Amino acid sequence: MNYKPDESLLISYMYGELQGEEKQRVERYLAEHPETLKELEAMAFVREVMKKNPDKEVIAPPIVFDDRKTRYFWQTPFGRSLIGVAASFAFILLIGKLTGLHVSYTNQTLTVSFGVPKEQPVLVAESEPSSLTTNAVQDMIDQSLNRHNAALQTQWMETQQKLDQSIKSNLANRSDADFNRLVQKVSAASEDQIRQFALTLQAENASMIKDYMTLNSTDQRKYMEELLIDFAKYLEQQHRNDLQVLQARLNNIEQDTDLFKHETGQILSSIISSVDQSTSLTKN
Amino acid sequence: MHAETLQDMALMHSDTLIERARQGDKNAQGRLVQVWYKRIYNYCFRFFLDHDLAMEASQKAFISMCRNIEALQDAGRFKSWLYKIAVNSCREEARKMKGARAVSFDVVVNADGEDSPGWEQTGRRNENPERQYQQQELAELLQQCLMELSVEQREVVIMKEYEGLKFREIAEALNISENTVKSRMYYGLDALKRILEKRKITRETVSYEL
Numbered sequence: 001m002n003y004k005p006d007e008s009l010l011i012s013y014m015y016g017e018l019q020g021e022e023k024q025r026v027e028r029y030l031a032e033h034p035e036t037l038k039e040l041e042a043m044a045f046v047r048e049v050m051k052k053n054p055d056k057e058v059i060a061p062p063i064v065f066d067d068r069k070t071r072y073f074w075q076t077p078f079g080r081s082l083i084g085v086a087a088s089f090a091f092i093l094l095i096g097k098l099t100g101l102h103v104s105y106t107n108q109t110l111t112v113s114f115g116v117p118k119e120q121p122v123l124v125a126e127s128e129p130s131s132l133t134t135n136a137v138q139d140m141i142d143q144s145l146n147r148h149n150a151a152l153q154t155q156w157m158e159t160q161q162k163l164d165q166s167i168k169s170n171l172a173n174r175s176d177a178d179f180n181r182l183v184q185k186v187s188a189a190s191e192d193q194i195r196q197f198a199l200t201l202q203a204e205n206a207s208m209i210k211d212y213m214t215l216n217s218t219d220q221r222k223y224m225e226e227l228l229i230d231f232a233k234y235l236e237q238q239h240r241n242d243l244q245v246l247q248a249r250l251n252n253i254e255q256d257t258d259l260f261k262h263e264t265g266q267i268l269s270s271i272i273s274s275v276d277q278s279t280s281l282t283k284n
Numbered sequence: 285m286h287a288e289t290l291q292d293m294a295l296m297h298s299d300t301l302i303e304r305a306r307q308g309d310k311n312a313q314g315r316l317v318q319v320w321y322k323r324i325y326n327y328c329f330r331f332f333l334d335h336d337l338a339m340e341a342s343q344k345a346f347i348s349m350c351r352n353i354e355a356l357q358d359a360g361r362f363k364s365w366l367y368k369i370a371v372n373s374c375r376e377e378a379r380k381m382k383g384a385r386a387v388s389f390d391v392v393v394n395a396d397g398e399d400s401p402g403w404e405q406t407g408r409r410n411e412n413p414e415r416q417y418q419q420q421e422l423a424e425l426l427q428q429c430l431m432e433l434s435v436e437q438r439e440v441v442i443m444k445e446y447e448g449l450k451f452r453e454i455a456e457a458l459n460i461s462e463n464t465v466k467s468r469m470y471y472g473l474d475a476l477k478r479i480l481e482k483r484k485i486t487r488e489t490v491s492y493e494l
Contacts, residue, residue, distance in 0.1 A: 007466065017451070042477050045487055046476045050430070050445055052426060053427055055322065056329055057322070
């Protein structure tokens with residue numbers, strides 16, 4: 001008898017799940033093996049004792065379930081995050097719209113501005129350098145000069161007209177007023193007054209001539225004196241010079257005479273010596 | 285001992301109720317919770333020997349049941365399916381408990397239960413408060429013996445002895461073969477026999493109860 005039921009078979013037998021041939025085989029085995037039967041009985045006792053541990057009474061607590069079917073996309077954490085990002089983006093767009101924020105990227109230039117960006121004239125000039133030629137600049141300068149000249153011309157004309165008008169008005173006023181005034185004075189002046197005026201004029205002229213003559217005579221006298229003195233000094237100086245010249249001449253003559261004497265003496269001596277020599281020669 | 289309860293459950297867990305719950309009927313799902321809560325709670329309590337952990341695990345199990353019942357294919361396998369959820373919930377709580385290193389107060393209080401054999405006294409099983417206390421003490425002692433089993437053996441013993449599941453249903457709940465279930469049952473009962481002997485719980489000492 002090599003038959004030996006395994007643990008699962010013994011458990012099935014113990015729980016009454018075996019039937020027919022299998023059950024009989026196990027029963028025969030247990031009859032032949034009382035130690036296994038004893039084990040099963042001990043296990044049955046354990047099952048019996050363990051049933052002395054009754055259930056605990058408990059009341060089911062209210063369990064509230066969230067209905068997942070009514071949980072829409074925007075109620076999920078991801079949906080909420082997505083809506084948050086979208087709301088932030090919309091808010092930024094609204095602020096940008098209200099503040100007129102303008103962001104553009106053209107010609108490698110990022111432009112951020114509030115409102116419509118202004119054109120950059122410098123950049124336009126740099127980007128189109130051939131738009132202004134030399135002739136165009138010359139024309140612009142000519143036009144500017146013409147305008148300036150025209151303005152100056154008109155201004156000068158106006159000034160000229162004003163001057164003419166003022167001169168004419170002054171002349172007209174002067175002729176009328178002065179002539180009237182002179183005529184009135186002449187007509188108002190009497191003969192005596194004219195005579196007295198002439199006398200005073202004569203007296204003044206006489207005194208003035210007298211003073212002039214006196215002043216003139218004194219000055220002339222001084223001048224003549226100084227002139228005579230100077231002439232005398234001149235004569236004296238001239239005389240002195242002449243004397244010096246004479247003296248010098250005399251000295252020269254004296255020197256010449258001495259020289260002459262000396263030369264004469266030399267000549268005489270030479271003649272004498274020559275004579276002496278000739279005579280000696282002759283004597284020899 | 286569970287005759288009335290099981291009969292009641294048999295009525296309640298009719299295919300109609302489960303079918304309505306599968307179709308999203310909240311009332312039917314709530315009814316299922318009420319019917320099965322005591323069973324699942326007691327399974328969890330015997331697994332943990334801790335009321336709070338049992339409440340936590342059983343509530344999570346029922347939340348999971350209501351969320352996933354629409355995916356249940358066969359209403360006839362509802363019982364094993366529900367216990368599978370309970371088993372997973374208990375294992376998850378056990379993992380958390382191991383991380384938290386918490387010790388049940390009940391375990392601490394009754395650590396020296398074997399040295400106070402007050403329940404060994406004989407007498408009539410009447411409405412005697414002392415008698416009731418003795419029975420309660422025996423129950424707690426047996427519960428502690430159950431806690432000394434390994435998790436695998438404990439799961440099988442509880443499901444078979446206290447929940448009345450068939451071996452096939454236990455195998456489905458634990459996702460193992462029937463033979464493995466029976467083998468675990470055999471060794472679980474054998475281990476319990478030695479534990480009881482160690483705690484001096486023999487046929488003689490509890491003869492008054494049997």
